[in-house]
Amino acid sequence: MNVPLLDLQAQYETVKDKIKPVIDEIFETQRFILGAHGVALEEEIARYCGVPYAIGVASGTDALLLSMKALGVGQGDAVITTPFTFFATAGAIVNLGARPIFVDIEAAGFEMDTEALSLFLKKECEYVPAARATVHTASNLTIKAILPVHLYGQCADMDEILAIADRFNLPVIEDACQAIGASYKGKKAGALGTFGCFSFFPSKNLGGAGDGGMVVTEDKELADRVRLLRGHGAHHRYYHDIVGFNSRLDELQAAVLRVKLPYLDGWAKMRLEHAVKYAEAFQSAGLLDDVTPPTILPGRSHIFHQYVIRAKRRDELQAFLKEAGIGCEVYYPVSLHEQACFRNLGYAAEDLPRSAAAAREVLALPVYPELTDEQRNRVVDRIAAFYFS
Ligand SMILES: Cc1ncc(COP(=O)(O)O)c(C=O)c1O
Numbered sequence: 396m397n398v399p400l401l402d403l404q405a406q407y408e409t410v411k412d413k414i415k416p417v418i419d420e421i422f423e424t425q426r427f428i429l430g431a432h433g434v435a436l437e438e439e440i441a442r443y444c445g446v447p448y449a450i451g452v453a454s455g456t457d458a459l460l461l462s463m464k465a466l467g468v469g470q471g472d473a474v475i476t477t478p479f480t481f482f483a484t485a486g487a488i489v490n491l492g493a494r495p496i497f498v499d500i501e502a503a504g505f506e507m508d509t510e511a512l513s514l515f516l517k518k519e520c521e522y523v524p525a526a527r528a529t530v531h532t533a534s535n536l537t538i539k540a541i542l543p544v545h546l547y548g549q550c551a552d553m554d555e556i557l558a559i560a561d562r563f564n565l566p567v568i569e570d571a572c573q574a575i576g577a578s579y580k581g582k583k584a585g586a587l588g589t590f591g592c593f594s595f596f597p598s599k600n601l602g603g604a605g606d607g608g609m610v611v612t613e614d615k616e617l618a619d620r621v622r623l624l625r626g627h628g629a630h631h632r633y634y635h636d637i638v639g640f641n642s643r644l645d646e647l648q649a650a651v652l653r654v655k656l657p658y659l660d661g662w663a664k665m666r667l668e669h670a671v672k673y674a675e676a677f678q679s680a681g682l683l684d685d686v687t688p689p690t691i692l693p694g695r696s697h698i699f700h701q702y703v704i705r706a707k708r709r710d711e712l713q714a715f716l717k718e719a720g721i722g723c724e725v726y727y728p729v730s731l732h733e734q735a736c737f738r739n740l741g742y743a744a745e746d747l748p749r750s751a752a753a754a755r756e757v758l759a760l761p762v763y764p765e766l767t768d769e770q771r772n773r774v775v776d777r778i779a780a781f782y783f784s
Pocket of ligand 1: 454455456457480481483484544570572573593594595596606607608
């Protein structure tokens, strides 16, 4: 029995009767950009997240880029994030001319370690009241924002991060690209910081039929700025107030996402059920010396965009599972502080040891909603075969 890591075809079967007519409708109207579906989706996502404003953009990467640009991030600035994330988190910072500063992840999960964040700001940065800015003393760069990542679908410790940010007068941008629908102490991911950024890449829990993204915020002025930035900075067509980007969420994406949004929480519940059953199965198979299942941290609801274990002899296990027809993947094999393109930042592997270790140990297993009990049992069975034979 083969078990894919993700089966989008299976999901499509459950929604295709609703998707086909709206796609047809869009082709009939030939309105592809900034139409009724885009506007409606923005309202629906804002309501879903419990915030007043949502702005559709072309991708999760652009959601990050436009949020940071709206906060004035640019040359001479730095943004604090973690290196254990998808490349786009740090790539967006660099593409604005700023520098990513990495703090390590926490021991229990994969999100930003708030002690490391606090220590870094206290020891290496100084708040300059006259400039109302926090400056990194060694580099003289201005810290413009903190960018925690809600990796795999679980929120970072936002109370702590927001409290630290407040002390240094810094905005917080949530990279919630993997976490739409997750919550932290009853509030939705994306609705906790100054900005929340979502990705609608097809494999995401809420995935489109191509690239797409969304920025959410409670701040009207910032929302207006992101809206301006996504359309080349023009208030009215051909009259440009600022230099922006071309980054709109197109109608086909918005329509597909509107069909899927009502299913999102139900899908997340099914993912969670798989996660619970995996953990039970690892325990009853006696695998807990070899495999560490993910932890749900206090105050959080996990949407299990990815179900990621830490595994002994990870690379061998991955090869064994692939050979056995079990889909599995390493997200991510290289911590960003060790990426070739970031050598200039001057990090050594041991500077961020938890991220470096995670990159050596993590393995994502199939957790999509349509996965059957039989398939999930097969995954566990093959993992047991690897360690016990
Ligand atoms: C953590 C994280 N940040 C940013 C992105 C970028 O999103 P997109 O692929 O939609 O540009 C992704 C998506 O893959 C992601 O997982």
